[in-house]
Amino acid sequence: EIVLTQSPATLSLSPGERATLSCRASQSLSNYLAWYQQRPGQAPRLLIYDASNRATGIPARFSGSGSGTDFTLIISSLEPEDVAVYYCQQRTTWPLTFGGGTKVDIK
C-alpha cells in the first residue's frame, strides 16, 4: 500500500498570504496524484488531478506541481472561503489511498 504523508498538519495564515501544502509518497507515483478540498460540513471536491491540472471551475489561485514522490499544492492568495482540509490521493496502485490531510485556517 502506498502511504501519503502530508505536511504541515495545520497551516494558519492571513488573507492574501500564500499557502504551500506538501504531499510525499512512499513510492513513485509518476504524476498520478490529486488534491481535494473539504470545507467544514461538506463533501470533498476535486481541485487538482494528474499533479497539476485544475478541475473544472477551480480558481486559478490553486496550483499543483511535482512528480515522483514529492508534490505541492499552492494557494497563491488565501481567501476566507479556502478554510478547509486538503487531502492528496494517489491512483498508481490499488488500494487507492489518501494522505492524512492539511487543515488550513485563517488567522
Next chain:
Amino acid sequence: EVQLVESGGGLEQPGGSLRLSCAGSGFTFSNYDMHWVRQVRGKGLEWVSGIETTGETYYTDSVKGRFTVSRENAKNSLYLQMNNLRVGDTAMYYCARAHGGKSNWFDPWGQGTLVTVSS
C-alpha cells in the same frame, strides 16, 4: 447538473448488514467507473471500493469478503452491500464518480450517508 445522492445508512448492530445506494443523475451512468469512500467523523478519507464500467470490482483489504459493490446501469444506481458489520465501519459513506470516466480521481462526490455500528 451532475448529482449523486446516497441513501441507506443508519444504525446497525455489530454483525449486522446494511445496503447503501447511490443514485446518479445528469450524466450517462453506464460510462463511468464509480467508487465508495468513507470518513470517520473528524478523521481523514478512506477509499473503500470501486466498480468499473465492465463490472470489475476492487476493495480495500479491511472490507474484502464482507462488502460487495454492484451497479445497476438501467437504474443509474450504485450499491454497497455491507455484511458482518464492525464498530470500525462506523463512518460517513460517500459515493463518487470517476473523473473523465475511468481516471480513479473522484469527481463529483455525493453528500454522504451515515453508517453507525453499535450495540
